[in-house]
Amino acid sequence: MAAPRYPECNLCGGQRPYEPFVPAVCRKCESQWLEARYDYDAFKREILRGLPNRPSNMWRYHDVLPLNDPASMNLYPAGGTPLWLSQRFAPGLGLDTVYIKDERYGPTSSFKDRQAAVAVAAMSEGGIREAVIASTGNAAVAYAAACARAGIKLWVFMTSLVPQEKLREAALFGAEVIRVSGNYDQTKQIAAQFAQRRRLLMDRGASSIPSRESMKTIAYEIVEGLGWQAPDWYVQSVSGGLGPLGVHQGFKELFGMGLIDRIPKLAVIQSEGCAPMVNAFKAGKETAAPVIPDTRIIILSTGDPGKSYTYLWNIMQQYGGAMESVTDLEAYSAMKALARSEGTAVEPATAVAFAGLEKLVRNRVICPGELVVVNCTGHTFPVEKHVLGDRFAVDVHLSEDQSPAPREGLQAALENLDETATTVLLIDDNADDALLIRRLLEGHKAYRVYHAKDGWEGLAMARQNLPDLIISDLMMKGLDGFGLIEELKLDPRTCGIPVVVVSAKDITPEERKRLNGHIEAVYQKGALPARKFVDQVIHVIKEKTEAQAGR
Numbered sequence: 155m156a157a158p159r160y161p162e163c164n165l166c167g168g169q170r171p172y173e174p175f176v177p178a179v180c181r182k183c184e185s186q187w188l189e190a191r192y193d194y195d196a197f198k199r200e201i202l203r204g205l206p207n208r209p210s211n212m213w214r215y216h217d218v219l220p221l222n223d224p225a226s227m228n229l230y231p232a233g234g235t236p237l238w239l240s241q242r243f244a245p246g247l248g249l250d251t252v253y254i255k256d257e258r259y260g261p262t263s264s265f266k267d268r269q270a271a272v273a274v275a276a277m278s279e280g281g282i283r284e285a286v287i288a289s290t291g292n293a294a295v296a297y298a299a300a301c302a303r304a305g306i307k308l309w310v311f312m313t314s315l316v317p318q319e320k321l322r323e324a325a326l327f328g329a330e331v332i333r334v335s336g337n338y339d340q341t342k343q344i345a346a347q348f349a350q351r352r353r354l355l356m357d358r359g360a361s362s363i364p365s366r367e368s369m370k371t372i373a374y375e376i377v378e379g380l381g382w383q384a385p386d387w388y389v390q391s392v393s394g395g396l397g398p399l400g401v402h403q404g405f406k407e408l409f410g411m412g413l414i415d416r417i418p419k420l421a422v423i424q425s426e427g428c429a430p431m432v433n434a435f436k437a438g439k440e441t442a443a444p445v446i447p448d449t450r451i452i453i454l455s456t457g458d459p460g461k462s463y464t465y466l467w468n469i470m471q472q473y474g475g476a477m478e479s480v481t482d483l484e485a486y487s488a489m490k491a492l493a494r495s496e497g498t499a500v501e502p503a504t505a506v507a508f509a510g511l512e513k514l515v516r517n518r519v520i521c522p523g524e525l526v527v528v529n530c531t532g533h534t535f536p537v538e539k540h541v542l543g544d545r546f547a548v549d550v551h552l553s554e555d556q557s558p559a560p561r562e563g564l565q566a567a568l569e570n571l572d573e574t575a576t577t578v579l580l581i582d583d584n585a586d587d588a589l590l591i592r593r594l595l596e597g598h599k600a601y602r603v604y605h606a607k608d609g610w611e612g613l614a615m616a617r618q619n620l621p622d623l624i625i626s627d628l629m630m631k632g633l634d635g636f637g638l639i640e641e642l643k644l645d646p647r648t649c650g651i652p653v654v655v656v657s658a659k660d661i662t663p664e665e666r667k668r669l670n671g672h673i674e675a676v677y678q679k680g681a682l683p684a685r686k687f688v689d690q691v692i693h694v695i696k697e698k699t700e701a702q703a704g705r
Contacts, residue, residue, distance in 0.1 A: 157172060157220060157221060157222045158172045158190035158191055158192055158220050158363070159172075159191050159192060159193065160172060160190075160191055161178055161188035161189065161190050161191070161363060162188060162189055162190075162191050163180035163182065163183060163185050163187070163188050164185065164187045164188070164189060165180070165183055165185040165187070166180060166182050166183040166185065168180045168181060168182035168183065170188070172190065172220065172363070174220060174276045174279075174280060174362075174363060174364055175276070175277075175280065175282075175355055175357075175362065175364075177358070177361055178361060178362070178363050186361060186461050187461070187465055188363070189403065190220055190363055190367055192217065192218045193217070194218070194407065194410065194411050196217065197215075197217040197218055197411070198411045198412075198413070200217060201411075201413065209231070209234070210234045211231050211232060211233040211234030212232050212233025212234060212268055212271065212272075212368070212371040212375070213229050213231075213233070214233075214234070214371075214374075215371050215374045218367075218370070218407060219272055219367055219368070219371070220272070220276065220363055220364050220367050221272070221275055221276060221279055222279060223279075224275070227275055227278065227279065229271065229275055230261070230267075230270070230271040230274060230275065230299075230300045230303055230304070231261070231271075232260050232261060232267035232268045232270070232271035232300075233260070233267070233268050233271070233371050233372075233375065234259075234375070235255065235256050235257050235258075235259040235260060235375070236256050236259060237253050237254070237255055237256070237375070237376060237379040237380070237527070238253060238254040238256055238496075238498075239251070239252075239253055239254075240252040240253070240254055240496060241495075241496065242495035242496060243491065243492055243495040243496050243508070244526075246491075246495060247511070247512055247515045248515060248522050249515060249520070249522055249524075249526065250522055250523055251524075251525045251526065252511070252526045252527075252528065253376075253379075253380070253385070253525075253526070253527045253528070254496070254498065254527075254528055254530045255372060255375070255376060255527055255528065255529050255530060256498075256530050257372075257529060257530060257531035257532075258500070258530060258531060258532065260296075260531075261296070261299055261300075262292070262295045262296045262299050262323070263531070263532060264292040264293075264295065264296055264531050264532055265292075265369070265372065265397060265529060265531045266292045266293040266295075266296035266297075266531075267296045267299075267300070268368040268369060268371055268372070269293060269296065269297075269359075269365045269368045269369065269396070270293070270296035270297045270299070270300035270301075271300055271368065272364045272365070272367060272368035273297070273300075273357055273362065273364045273365050273368070274297065274300040274301055274303075274304050274306060275304075275364075276364040277304070277306055277355065278304050278306070282306065282355050283305070283306055283307065283620070283646075283647050284306065284307040284308075284309075284354050284355075284620060285297075285301070285306060285307075285308055285309070285354060285355045285356070285357060286308075286309045286311070286345050286346075286348060286349040286352075286354050286355065286356040286357070287308065287309070287310055287311070287345070287356070287357045288310075288311040288312070288338070288341050288342040288345035288346075288356075289310060289311070289312055289316075290312070290313070290316060290338050290393055290452060290453045290454070290455055290456065291312065291316045291317065291320040291452065291453045292320070292453060292503075292531070292532060293359070294310040294312055294320065294321075294324045294329070294331075295320055295323045295324050295327070297310070297329075297357070298310060298323070298324040298325075298326075298327035298328065298329035299327045301327070301328075301329065302327045302328050302329075302618065305617055305618065305647070307330070307618070307619065307620040308328075308329040308330065309329070309330045309332060309345075309348065309349075309354070310324045310329045310330065310331050310332065311332045311334055311341050311342075311344065311345035311348070311550075312324070312331065312332070312333060312334065312341065313333075313334050313335075313336060313337060313338050313340075313341045313452065313455070314333045314334060314335045314336075314549070315337075315452045315455070316452050316453070317452065321333060328618045328619060330577065330602070330619075332345075332348075332550055333549050333550065334550045335549065335550065336550075337446065337447055337455065337457060338393075338447070338455050338456050338457065339444070339456070339457050339458050344550060359394055359396050361461075365396060365400075366396060366399060366400045366403070367400065367403070368400065369396060369397055369399070369400020369401050369403070369404070370400050370401060370403045370404030370405075370407065371404065372397075372400070372401045372404065372529070373388075373401045373402070373403075373404025373405045373407075373408065374404050374408065376388070376527050377404075377405070377408055377413065377414055380525075382413055382414065383414065383525075384405060384408070384409075384414035384415065384416050384417070384418050385418050385525045385526060385527045386416075386418060386419065386524035386525045386526065387418055387419050387420075387421055387520055387524060387525070387526045387527070388401055388402075388405075388418045388419070388420055388421070388526075388527050388529070389421040389423065389507050389510065389511050389514075389526060389527070389528045389529065390420075390421070390422065390423070390507055390528070390529040391422075391423045391424065391425075391454060391503055391504060391506035391507035391510065391529075392422050392423070392424060392431070392454070393424075393428075393453060393454045393455065393456040393503075394456045394459055394462055395422070395431065395459050395462035395463060395465075395466055396462065397529065398420045398422055398466065399462060399465055399466060399469075401420075401529075402417070402420060402469055402473075405417045405418055417473050418473075418527075419470075419473060419474040419475040419476070420466065420469060420470060420473075420475040420476075421475060421476050421477075421478070421510065421511070421514055421519075421520070422435075422466060422475070422476070422477045422478075423477075423478055423479070423480065423506050423507050423509070423510030423511075424454060424477070424478075424479045424506070425449040425451045425454045425455075425479065425480065425481075425482060425485065425506055426449070426479040426480060426481045426482070427447060427448040427449030427450075427451075427481075427482065428445060428447040428448065428449045428451075428454055428455045428456065428457060429445070429479035430442040430443060430444060430445045430456075430457060430458065430459055430463065431459055431463045431466065431477055432477045432478060432479040433445070434463060434467070435463075435467065435470075435476075435477035436477070439467075440464050440467045440468070441463070441464055442458075442459050442460075442463040442464075444457050444458035445457045445458075449482055450482050450502075451482055451485060451502045451503055451506060453501070453502075453503040453532075454503050454506060476514060476519050478510045478513055478514055478517075478519075479510075480506055480509040480510050480513060482502070484509040484512075484513070485502050485505040485506045485509045486502065486505065487509065488505045488506075488508040488509035488512060489501075489502060489504075489505035489508075491508075492505065492508055498530065500530055500531070500532055501531075501532030503531075503532055504529070504530055504531050504532050507528055507529060507530075508528060511526070511528055576601050576602065576622045576623075576695055577601070577602040577603075577604065577619060577620075577621040577622050577623075578595060578601050578602070578603050578604070578621055578622065578623050578624075578625065578691075578695070579603075579604045579605075579606065579612065579615055579616055579619065579621040579623070579624045579625070580592060580603060580604065580605045580606070580625050580626075581605075581606045581608075581609060581611075581612030581624065581625070581626040581627060581630070581635075581638065582605070582606075582607075582625075582626070582627040582630075582656070583607055583608055583627060583630045583631065584627065585607070587627075587656075588605050591625065591687075591688060591691075592605065594685060594688040595688055595691070595692075601695075604619060604621065608630055608631065608632050608633065609626075609630050609632055609633030609634060609635070609637060609638045610632055610633045612624070612626060612633075612638060613633065613638055613641050613642070616642060616648050616651065617645065617647055617648060620647060620648065620651070621651060622651070622652075622695060623651070623652050623653075623654065623691070623694060623695050624642070624651055624652070624653045624654070625653075625654045625656060625691060626638055626639070626653060626654070626655055626656070627655075627656055627657070627658075628655050628656065628657040628658075628661070628676075629657065629658060629659065635655055635657075636665070636668060636669070639653055639655075639669065639673065652673075652694055653673045654673065654676075654677070654691055654694060655669060655673050655676040655677070656676075656677050656687075657676065657677075661676060677690070
């Protein structure tokens with residue numbers, strides 16, 4: 155068993171039972187920073203034994219991750235990424251020993267794979283089958299992939315400024331992508347309200363213990379990769395600050411177990427166009443004033459870091475560290491320099507970290523003889539966009555620029571989202587019939603329509619996408635409509651989805667009796683004009699939407 159014994163408040167020492175997706179707030183002093191506590195003595199004994207028969211990924215350290223029984227679960231294989239010694243980039247800066255923690259080797263090429271792996275495992279353990287996340291890019295893709303493997307429906311909210319490739323990549327994994335024309339903080343707000351309206355879990359990043367705990371595995375891997383030695387500095391570019399907070403916790407635990415002789419200093423790097431943490435740090439303030447993002451590196455565009463900055467500020471006051479910002483141009487220059495010196499292609503958000511390293515060396519904050527590790531994450535290559543076509547996201551308009559949206563604008567956007575974010579799954583082995591129904595539905599309004607060519611494919615897509623309505627042909631090869639409906643009703647994830655059956659032949663009384671109570675309606679092909687049939691389908695969708703709104 156690996157679940158935390160209890161979360162403990164960093165300020166007053168108050169303890170409370172561990173609840174994975176309940177906001178980690180102290181019941182005594184209302185602090186929002188609680189740390190999970192484990193059986194470190196038992197884990198240290200395993201480390202001293204060499205962690206025998208453990209996987210080479212992040213689950214190697216499952217003893218200090220917040221799951222009840224990791225060994226019994228089919229865990230998403232994140233982590234276990236290489237640690238490279240820089241051969242040319244660092245020496246060019248005058249540094250002797252810089253290691254690159256290459257998170258590009260994760261399932262979706264991002265350190266966010268770790269966060270998604272632990273959070274989604276906790277969702278699965280808790281029986282959660284549908285969730286919401288707001289993201290500036292990489293977390294959305296990582297969660298979409300992990301949720302696809304776990305069979306969890308995911309709603310992803312991203313600002314429309316995020317590179318289209320990342321939106322498409324999340325959609326490729328089957329997530330419902332909501333593209334918001336506003337800044338990231340607005341996107342988080344509308345995602346939270348959407349989750350509340352639908353009574354769904356929303357993953358809240360740094361305030362979620364599973365998300366935060368996942369990042370400490372980076373520290374464990376670094377220390378083990380260096381022969382159980384701690385670096386002097388850990389460098390990472392940040393948007394919201396979850397990464398270095400979690401990594402610091404890993405170093406802190408290793409130090410507490412007596413396995414390293416110091417806790418590394420953190421170097422937090424931001425884009426100059428969105429640097430609320432850096433601004434506050436250089437002004438000597440423990441709280442960061444929100445800013446309106448003005449950077450082309452959208453992945454790092456969290457304008458309001460909230461409490462995350464205050465926690466990082468306190469860490470640096472105790473253990474040392476620095477915060478620095480770099481321009482977009484400096485980041486792009488570092489991106490090219492890293493590619494040409496190390497053969498390592500990274501996304502601009504990671505290049506910010508390397509540009510920051512260069513600046514900290516130039517300002518003599520980091521010295522030549524110090525051992526430095528830099529987090530390297532993200533790839534530069536787009537997803538194959540032709541796989542998805544054009545309708546891979548629902549648009550939500552909040553504001554034309556990055557200014558806050560008025561409350562009535564948010565309310566209208568949510569109401570519009572409730573109306574447009576409707577998915578329909580067509581299961582029909584006749585491609586022409588399916589195409590006609592699809593065009594008529596999409597011509598009525600912005601339905602998200604998926605098409606499966608047979609019953610087995612339809613069943614898999616129903617379990618993955620959890621559509622609002624299923625329209626299925628009755629007579630298909632393999633798994634026919636009767637078998638499909640039985641499978642849908644046996645699965646708790648899909649048993650509540652309305653099904654409309656379409657048949658090309660007359661249905662016998664026995665067949666009608668078999669379908670009775672399991673479907674919304676049955677239509678015979680040719681008995682109704684296609685347009686009238688679609689109108690009746692839309693009526694079924696409307697009734698379900700109204701029922702959901704009133705529940």
